[in-house]
Amino acid sequence: xxxxxxxxxxxxxxxxxxxxxxxxxxxxxxxxxxLENIAQYKEIYSEWAPNExxxxxxxxxxSIAGARSLAAMKHVGLNVAADPLFTFAYTGVNGxxxxxxxxxxxxxxxxxxxxxxxxxxxxxxxxxxxxxxxxCKDFVGIALDISEKYDTPVLLRLTTRVAHGKGVxxxxxxxxxxxxxxxKDIPKYVMVPANAQKRHVxxxxxxxxxxxxxxxxxxxxxEWGGRDIGIITSGIxxxxxxxxxxxxxxxxxxxxxxxxxxxxxxxxxxxxxKLYVVEELEPYIEEHVRALGIEVIGKELIPRIGELNPGIxxxxxxxxxxxxxxxxxxxPGRPPMLCAGCPxxxxxxxxxxxxxxxxxxxxxxxxxxxxxxxAIDTCICMGAxxxxxxxxxxxxxHSGRKQKIFSVIGDSTFFHSGITGLIDIVYNKGNAVPIxxxxxxxxxxxxxxxxxxxxxxxxxxxPEIDIAKLSEAIGVKRVRVVNPFKLKEIExxxxxxxxxxxxMVIIAKGPCALIPPKPxxxxxxDQEKCKKCGMCLRIGCPAISKKDGIFSIDPDQCxxxxxCQQVCPFDAIECVSHRGEVK
Amino acid sequence: MAEVxxxxxxxxxxxxxxxxxxxxxxxxxxxxxxxxxxxxxGMSQRGGSVNTQIRFGEKVYSPVIEMGAADVIVxxxxxxxxxxxxxxxxxxxxxxxxxxIPPLSVLIGKEEYPKDLLEILKSNAHTxxxxxxxxxxxxxxxxxxNIVLLGVLVKHLGLMNIDWEEVIRNNVPKKYIDLNIxxxxxxxxxx
Ligand SMILES: Cc1ncc(C[n+]2csc(CCOP(=O)(O)OP(=O)(O)O)c2C)c(N)n1
Numbered sequence: 001x002x003x004x005x006x007x008x009x010x011x012x013x014x015x016x017x018x019x020x021x022x023x024x025x026x027x028x029x030x031x032x033x034x035l036e037n038i039a040q041y042k043e044i045y046s047e048w049a050p051n052e053x054x055x056x057x058x059x060x061x062x063s064i065a066g067a068r069s070l071a072a073m074k075h076v077g078l079n080v081a082a083d084p085l086f087t088f089a090y091t092g093v094n095g096x097x098x099x100x101x102x103x104x105x106x107x108x109x110x111x112x113x114x115x116x117x118x119x120x121x122x123x124x125x126x127x128x129x130x131x132x133x134x135x136c137k138d139f140v141g142i143a144l145d146i147s148e149k150y151d152t153p154v155l156l157r158l159t160t161r162v163a164h165g166k167g168v169x170x171x172x173x174x175x176x177x178x179x180x181x182x183x184k185d186i187p188k189y190v191m192v193p194a195n196a197q198k199r200h201v202x203x204x205x206x207x208x209x210x211x212x213x214x215x216x217x218x219x220x221x222x223e224w225g226g227r228d229i230g231i232i233t234s235g236i237x238x239x240x241x242x243x244x245x246x247x248x249x250x251x252x253x254x255x256x257x258x259x260x261x262x263x264x265x266x267x268x269x270x271x272x273x274k275l276y277v278v279e280e281l282e283p284y285i286e287e288h289v290r291a292l293g294i295e296v297i298g299k300e301l302i303p304r305i306g307e308l309n310p311g312i313x314x315x316x317x318x319x320x321x322x323x324x325x326x327x328x329x330x331x332p333g334r335p336p337m338l339c340a341g342c343p344x345x346x347x348x349x350x351x352x353x354x355x356x357x358x359x360x361x362x363x364x365x366x367x368x369x370x371x372x373x374x375a376i377d378t379c380i381c382m383g384a385x386x387x388x389x390x391x392x393x394x395x396x397x398h399s400g401r402k403q404k405i406f407s408v409i410g411d412s413t414f415f416h417s418g419i420t421g422l423i424d425i426v427y428n429k430g431n432a433v434p435i436x437x438x439x440x441x442x443x444x445x446x447x448x449x450x451x452x453x454x455x456x457x458x459x460x461x462x463p464e465i466d467i468a469k470l471s472e473a474i475g476v477k478r479v480r481v482v483n484p485f486k487l488k489e490i491e492x493x494x495x496x497x498x499x500x501x502x503x504m505v506i507i508a509k510g511p512c513a514l515i516p517p518k519p520x521x522x523x524x525x526d527q528e529k530c531k532k533c534g535m536c537l538r539i540g541c542p543a544i545s546k547k548d549g550i551f552s553i554d555p556d557q558c559x560x561x562x563x564c565q566q567v568c569p570f571d572a573i574e575c576v577s578h579r580g581e582v583k
Numbered sequence: 584m585a586e587v588x589x590x591x592x593x594x595x596x597x598x599x600x601x602x603x604x605x606x607x608x609x610x611x612x613x614x615x616x617x618x619x620x621x622x623x624x625g626m627s628q629r630g631g632s633v634n635t636q637i638r639f640g641e642k643v644y645s646p647v648i649e650m651g652a653a654d655v656i657v658x659x660x661x662x663x664x665x666x667x668x669x670x671x672x673x674x675x676x677x678x679x680x681x682x683x684i685p686p687l688s689v690l691i692g693k694e695e696y697p698k699d700l701l702e703i704l705k706s707n708a709h710t711x712x713x714x715x716x717x718x719x720x721x722x723x724x725x726x727x728x729n730i731v732l733l734g735v736l737v738k739h740l741g742l743m744n745i746d747w748e749e750v751i752r753n754n755v756p757k758k759y760i761d762l763n764i765x766x767x768x769x770x771x772x773x774x
Pocket of ligand 1: 028445
């Protein structure tokens with residue numbers, strides 16, 4: 001049977017067909033749908049881990065126990081999981097293990113566009129790069145076989161256009177794979193120096209064998225066409241090259257990109273007049289080709305920044321552009337924004353008013369940096385809000401000044417890597433104030449459950465980890481839970497924080513507006529009372545607009561959260577009903 | 584069937600471009616085409632500008648449409664049609680939902696929603712303007728606007744030999760099947 005599948009969905013299908021029984025991930029665009037789809041196969045135990053490091057470590061445990069396992073994450077997630085990965089490369093596996101990294105060239109939904117292919121080289125583990133959905137599925141099977149045969153974890157590297165591209169996939173049956181027996185093996189699995197020193201030798205020897213494999217593996221292949229131009233490429237770039245050139249040129253398509261097949265590359269280079277490497281982001285393949293002493297054209301023509309597309313390659317190599325319509329009208333941008341009824345809005349409004357430094361983090365609430373709220377000062381990586389606010393506060397204090405520093409962090413991000421920052425504050429006697437925006441879900445990536453929501457990925461009930469109690473247990477002196485739809489409550493808590501040196505955490509607890517059922521309610525502007533001061537526009541609510549001098553609220557979008565009513569100085573907004581108390 | 588066709592669907596997060604493209608691709612696959620698509624999920628879904636790219640034919644390589652390569656742009660919102668217009672092939676068609684969704688900068692009075700967009704579209708490309716939102720609203724739910732537009736697209740591409748109603752049935756929740764089938768039929772009639 002054939003089906004149109006997302007690359008991510010096809011990876012999940014591969015996990016199913018090739019006998020994976022354990023899968024873990026932390027969500028992150030463009031990798032999230034891998035685990036969401038795996039969860040639909042009851043044959044596989046799957047879970048959301050609190051972060052990528054935990055996901056990879058859990059997959060390592062499952063592999064050592066003898067199961068075929070998989071862990072998935074976005075590119076920056078592999079930074080978090082790099083520690084276990086590098087040593088897992090030494091121990092090797094028992095059951096096959098695939099680590100999926102989904103990179104985001106062009107940064108559609110990311111804070112950087114690092115090229116994770118270097119991780120394979122750095123950690124000395126084999127890497128496969130599928131080009132389309134069919135290969136996503138097939139390569140999971142190949143990766144698991146390589147993993148077991150060569151006793152190594154395997155990196156499967158996707159990019160946004162592969163992970164979120166769709167293509168036709170031929171479905172197969174699940175091949176039942178027996179759990180391997182577990183045997184205690186201290187020299188292999190206990191990486192104390194004496195053992196690790198020996199395992200490093202094993203790693204280097206394994207690489208030599210993998211270098212032979214990569215020369216002959218069928219996913220590294222030459223597609224002969226015209227010999228004037230030869231192009232070495234992999235992943236999505238392969239499809240763009242075929243789109244632009246068809247059979248005009250010869251193509252060395254690399255499905256296995258670590259280790260790279262030096263002999264095959266040499267043979268290919270010798271058979272064509274002019275050699276190019278077409279790859280997104282860094283000159284990863286190009287550097288290897290140059291190191292072989294082969295003349296090649298790459299990044300001098302193909303951009304290193306952003307994603308490629310057929311048009312860019314056409315222009316770079318063929319010096320051609322497709323004719324297209326062009327109009328001289330400037331249309332306003334349309335960046336994403338906080339939804340109507342979003343519980344983050346009120347907190348940002350209050351923080352903005354207080355004009356305090358607010359170290360930000362990653363989630364929907366990063367949108368609080370956009371006008372008109374412009375309430376956060378930084379966004380670096382997940383978790384960096386609380387820890388960053390601590391460093392900020394200490395640096396200010398050490399210079400002899402005194403200032404209250406705040407941070408904002410979502411519930412999922414708090415569990416991911418905010419807790420350790422909070423421990424830092426308590427342990428090192430800081431007083432920066434974390435505000436945990438507990439909207440009861442991992443919203444940004446499309447509503448995944450997390451340790452605070454009371455449900456697992458597989459749909460079972462789970463204990464809800466209580467952030468307030470956790471903070472108290474860590475030793476935070478003042479823990480205030482506020483209703484984020486009540487500005488006064490937020491402001492009182494912020495004022496309290498401004499006036500104490502005690503450690504303090506504020507938890508703004510109120511559900512994301514997109515959690516069903518849709519909140520019912522409506523706010524209306526009384527045109528008689530409205531003085532057109534524009535205060536209501538300062539909360540950046542997409543339901544409120546000003547057109548031809550008249551302010552109004554779109555009833556289809558309004559959820560009745562009442563934040564606009566609370567900021568109106570003239571009592572001109574009436575709310576028919578509003579979201580119930582959330583405590 | 585040899586020639587590859589490219590359809591670019593553009594709109595605003597939450598308008599249902601992904602469902603429309605899923606129905607389209609499933610129908611195309613059933614009738615034997617090779618299909619590739621590209622979507623962008625994540626951040627842009629919060630009311631941002633979104634696009635889905637669909638390519639079909641005997642053998643499709645790239646899931647991504649380059650500038651000047653779209654045979655049809657289906658714009659779920661007027662301003663988005665103009666934003667993406669340079670992706671249209673010379674001689675291509677724009678199917679545009681006449682609805683206006685102001686971005687935040689316009690809502691808060693910082694920028695103006697551009698005027699005369701429909702005229703701009705019409706003077707640059709073959710344009711089919713559809714009041715898909717009103718039609719869907721008339722059927723009882725504005726959310727079916729995506730399927731109205733799909734109907735217009737299918738008719739325009741001449742893909743009438745596919746059992747679209749069956750595909751719609753497979754892709755929407757039970758209680759919305761009738762609504763969507765009616766929306767699809769309305770779309771077909773419009774062209
Ligand atoms: C290391 C890492 N993993 C994953 C992501 C992707 N990501 C960005 S925001 C986010 C979730 C945010 O959820 P939460 O903190 O609950 O905030 P919300 O979006 O609900 O406001 C995730 C998973 C990332 N940017 N970095």
